[in-house]
Amino acid sequence: MxxxxxxxxxxxxxxxxxxxxxxxxxxxxxxxxxxxxxxxxxxxxxxxxxxxxxxxxxxxxYYEIIFAKIENGKLYYKRLFFLEKTIKIEDIKGFKIGNEDYEFFVLYNKNEKRLFVIRTDFYSNFDDFIDELHVKNLGIYHTVFQKLVGKIFKKKW
Missing domain, CATH: 1.20.5 (Single alpha-helices involved in coiled-coils or other helix-helix interfaces)
Structure with a gap:
């Protein structure tokens, strides 16, 4: 896929x-x-x-324009058109859903390192891609601005 x-x-x-x-x-x-x-x-x-x-x-x-595919239990993705990386699907911990003007998914590996962002306004088959990964939802992703507003107004996320 x-x-x-x-x-x-x-x-x-x-x-x-x-x-x-x-x-x-x-x-x-x-x-x-x-x-x-x-x-x-x-x-x-x-x-x-x-x-x-x-x-x-x-x-x-770097983080949002991604060329990704899933083959043989591995996720291959390219950043900046030529920086190709590979990760096993079982090494992906899950994703967080974020929302600004558009909805997006942020994939994380087992070390809590952010892999890349899948923006729903860039890709037509993002739901099928997430389902194909078979990873769990880790919660809500808060941007830096959302975290800042939360701290100012003492909102607990």
């Missing part, structure tokens, strides 16, 4: 945006007059903002 991308989804757009964002700090450095005018603090602020955006986008690309 193989994870199949939906015909129309946001994955190619996120990838193109991530590739384009790699050149933004260089273009900002070469095309602005901030250094000539002595506005070093603003220059550093915008460069750090660009670098954070690049990190965030590539973090999402």
């Amino acid at each position: 193989k994870l199949i991308f939906k015909k129309a989804n946001k994955a190619p757009l996120i990838l193109i945006l991530g590739i384009c964002m790699l050149s933004i700090p260089y273009l900002f450095f070469t095309r602005t007059k901030m250094i000539d005018k002595g506005q070093y603090i603003w220059f550093i602020y915008f460069e750090l903002l660009f670098l954070f955006t690049i990190f965030f986008l590539w973090y999402k690309i």
Whole structure:
């Protein structure tokens, strides 16, 4: 069984945006007059903002755009189109379900290490894929923002 991308989804757009964002700090450095005018603090602020955006986008690309298939009791998955990894299905502990603007599944191995994210808006056969893995539901996945809001309002998850 193989994870199949939906015909129309946001994955190619996120990838193109991530590739384009790699050149933004260089273009900002070469095309602005901030250094000539002595506005070093603003220059550093915008460069750090660009670098954070690049990190965030590539973090999402690394963990969320996955090419995965199940064959002979093993899960094969690729990150960034060429970083292929393999794990036995019995070494997968389970998954947690998360929800933001879309629902997603986060797979974990036996060491509680996050393997990758299966976004429901990227893939058309995500339910069949999860069923084929024969892993249990470990509960609800809370994003960093959800955990932060929970701590601020003293909510117990």
